[in-house]
Amino acid sequence: MKRILVIDDDREMCMLLNRFLTRNGFEVVEVYSGKAALAYISQNGADAALCDYRLEDMDGRQVLAGIKAIRPNIPVIIITGYSDVKAAVEVTKMGAYDYVTKPLLPDEILLTIKKSLDKSSPKTDSAGDGSNKKTTDTTTEIKLANNDYIFGNSPVFNNIITQVKRVAPTNFSVILYGESGCGKEVIAQTIHKNSKRANAPFIAIDCGALGKELSGSELFGHEKGAFTGAINQKVGSLELANGGTIFLDEIVNLSYDIQVSLLRVVQERKIRRVGGVKDIEIDVRIIVASNEKLMDAAKKGKFREDLFHRFNEFSIDVPPLRERGNDILLFAKHFLKSTSQELEKNVTSLSPKVEEVFLKYSWPGNLRELKNIIKRSALLTDTDTIDINVLPFEMVNYSKLQFDEHVYKEPTQQMYVPDESRKEDAHSAFNFNTPSHTSAPASNGHFPEKILVNEKSLKAAGLNAEYNMIVEALKQANYNKSKAARILNIDRKTLYNKMEEYKLLSFE
Secondary structure, eight states, X not given: OOEEXXXXXXXXXXXXXXXXXXXXXXXXXXXXXXXXXXXXXXXXOOSEXXXXXXXXXXXXXXXXXXXXXXXXXXXXXXXXSSOOHHHHHHHHHTTOSEEEESSOOHHHHHHHHHHHHHHSOTXXXXXXXXXXXXXXXXXXXXXOSOTTOOOXXXXXXXXXXXXXXXXXXSOOOEEEXXXXXXXXXXXXXXXHHXXXXXXXXXXXXXXXXXXXXXXXXXXXXXXXXXXXXXXXOEEOHHHHTTTSEEEEETGGGSOHHHHHHHHHHHHHOEEOOBTOOSOEEOOOEEEEEESSOHHHHHHXXXXXHHHHHHHTXXXXXXXXXXXXXXXXXXXXHHHHHHHHHHHTOOOOEEOHHHHHHHHHSOOTXXXXXXXXXHHHHHHHOOSSEEOGGGSOHHHHTTGGGOSOSSOOOOOOEEEOOOOGGXXXXXXXXXXXXXXXXXXXXXXXXXXXXXXXXXXXXXXHHHHHHHHHHHHHHHHHTTTOHHHXXXXXXXXXXXXXXXXXXXXXXXXX
């Protein structure tokens, strides 16, 4: 008998769902809070979960993320009391199997549960399956774009894989958001590899590297004599990708006139070469990437809003490396293995201190930076283990060079959880919708002052000012000590003496 976990702080709603599902041959377990649901899932598992979007202690997104982190194979169906497309898309992107709106229709809820059970893995975590087993690696269920690449197995990235599997078989245009170097192109390749276009071309274009004069020729091609220097006919990237996929990285960098031409491609699936007189029909899937939200770019006048809406059929947010936990070490060891083969060296491991530094560092260059750090460190290492003495200066001393141990974050909006008096009556949920949604901004963060000497004296004030000037100069010089010394108008040796005096930096 399949076990369904019903999560709702409205006990009467739980009772009604319990009765209905029990009559249809399911075992039902009721819990009344998000924390209780996660505790039950951790200890017992379930075959599927039915979760109300609004709970007293959490919202549906938090519960969903928690369940996926503990047991990613459990299908989660979200119940919401208002028909909100944005919320529906958000929970679906996070890995929810589906969502249903109130009033709940018995046939609909039953069909959704049965479908979720049919499509779930045969290894779905249920009671007695051994809760200590290793989490299933979702990357084995899709074709990897590159055998030299791994995705990792953090919960946040398993959600990305779920989205890739969902959108890959379609012809949807996809927007990939994420910082430079976080793997957007590999994800685009993986979407292509798992689509019906897998055997057709995949063409990747870095829009940031295209000059304004040549971008039209690069994308659309040109005819002989179309402009000075066009001595031959050229086939553009869109035409080369015909039947397959084109990936346009940093799409915001395209000029306005090229965006206009690209809009026609998306709408009519036709291109015209520069200097040409006839249209060429093409069938190409477009995946674009940006480190800036395209809607924000549209509001600033940098990107056409109509083009954004054409592309925005599906979007995926790719997390930076610093948010991927132990995946950092997984990638580091993967890069170390390939680098050792390339250098013909037997460097096989990272020292515990190096692992600690890697997990604390912010990785502004993401995977590209990690790979380069591993290659440099392996080259400088004479033993089989990378130690802290071969790591770059700014990485080893990263935490000591921060003004504040607490990273400032922009204020975010949080879901307002209504009190019991605002929860709708359970019986009414089967009859009508009662929208009730508001939000309240979180409080602003701040930067506390960095104090080196905690006493009130002229000498202490001078030391604190000098310390902070040195730190600021090092940051401004990108941790180049010679350049920092020039900024401070002192020689390099004096800077070293000051750094040692303040115990500012590590010399391991």
